[in-house]
Amino acid sequence: MPNVPRKKVGLISCSGEDLPEGTVTRRAVREVLETLRPDDTVTLCLPLFLAGGEGERSFARYYPTIAVDGCDKRCAARATEKYSAKPAVSIVVSETAKAAECRDIGPARHLNEAGKQLADSVAGLIAEETDRLLKKPGRKTPLSAADVCGCSCGSGLPSGTVRISGRATRVAGLPLIFARFREQELGLNEKTGAALLENVKIYNEVPDSQKQAWKEALLREYAQFLQEKD
Amino acid sequence: MSGTRRKMSVVPCSGIGKSLGAAAREAAFILAEDLRPATTKIVALSLLVMGDEEAEREVAGGEAVAIDGCKLECAAKGLACSGAARVHKVAVFDVIRRHRGLKPGGVCDLNEDGLRLARATADEAAKIVDDADAEGGHA
DSSP states (O other), X not given: OOOOOXXXXXXXXXXXXXXXXXXXXXXXXXXIIIIISTTTEEEOOHHHHHXXXXXXXXXXXXXXXXXXXXXXTOHXXXXXXXXXXXXXXXXXXXXXXXXXXXXXXXXXSSOOHHHHHHHHHHHHHHHHHHHHHHTOTTOOOSOOTTOEEOOTTSXXXXXXXXXXXXXXXXXXXXXXXXXXXXXXXXXSSHHHHHHHHHHHHHHSOOXXXXXXXXXXXHXXXXXXXXXXXX | OOSSOOOEEEEEOOOSSSHHXXXXXXXXXXXXXIIOTTTEEEOOHHHHHTTOHHHHHXXXXXXXXXXESSXXXXXXXXXXXXXXXXXXXXXXXXXXXXXXXXXXXXXXXXXXXXXXXXXXXXXXXXXXXXXXXXXXXXX
16 A cells, blocks of 8 residues: 655755765755754655656655755756756755855865855755745645535535636535545555546546546645645 | 877766665766776766756767666666767666675765775776777777
8 A cells, every 4th residue: 555645845956976066965955854854854866856756756746845956057956847846945055155155165075074064054954944844834725624515415515625727626525535545545646646536526527628637636635635634 | 089088977876865876976986086087077967867068968979887876777867868879887786786795874974885885886887988998989
């Protein structure tokens, strides 16, 4: 049975070997993962991301990510946006170093002390952004318990509102479907999207031309639902 | 023939999740900075795959060495799509099988066994570079 991803922030470092700042990205991300925020973050391997790793791309599609790049070419941020979704935060180490007037940080292979200190500073920045993202106020609640669709038999079927193709759409039965999927520990993937659509179609009219849009929207809402429950 | 020969591109995966990715990265540095600085040059995989012109120029039409940490072979796949004429694969996960007993650890700071594994990987890559050099393949 697939595991439901926990509410975490994905960290993507460029790890570029061309510049010492690339090594700083790597060191900073590992520091956050191992020491500063081990329970709140996961790393998404950029090479795997670029090579088509579906797990990495799916995660970044549904969860907030922080891209950490060494230079203004911003490979990690651009790759995340190209293959998944725009990163919630983009940090460029060369800019951080410039602002801190940190010039000589050693070679890419072995950072000097200043380079390691810069990595510590960047790690602190990542941790702050992680906290901010996980406590983000005003997040849209996808489902409202008060939303209940009437039924001719007199019973109430809870519903939720989902934005589909830019339009807020009432979806009957959604809370129950999501809750059941969560109990079954169904993860965020194509198969789950298809299964969600099939279940939703039992209570709702879904035009053939809109099936893909519904599937994507349902998966997106399901990801938010899991985030809020976990 | 020109006295200046084109350097062979070395592309490590630099995976951040496991020690083997870190060993791949370290092996690339050992190869390009210590063992064969005159004949090899590191090209960042991220730049290459994201279409950086300079990185693509380095690789296009030449031979290249991909050093991968895991079986997914991200560096080799990235190189294959970047116009390299020939991609030589060096896999850390294969090298470690030939050096049983090594227990690499750490990512940012590899432990002693991790560094030994990186050195062994770099040695294998150096042999590939030398063989290609002898053939004149990347001249």
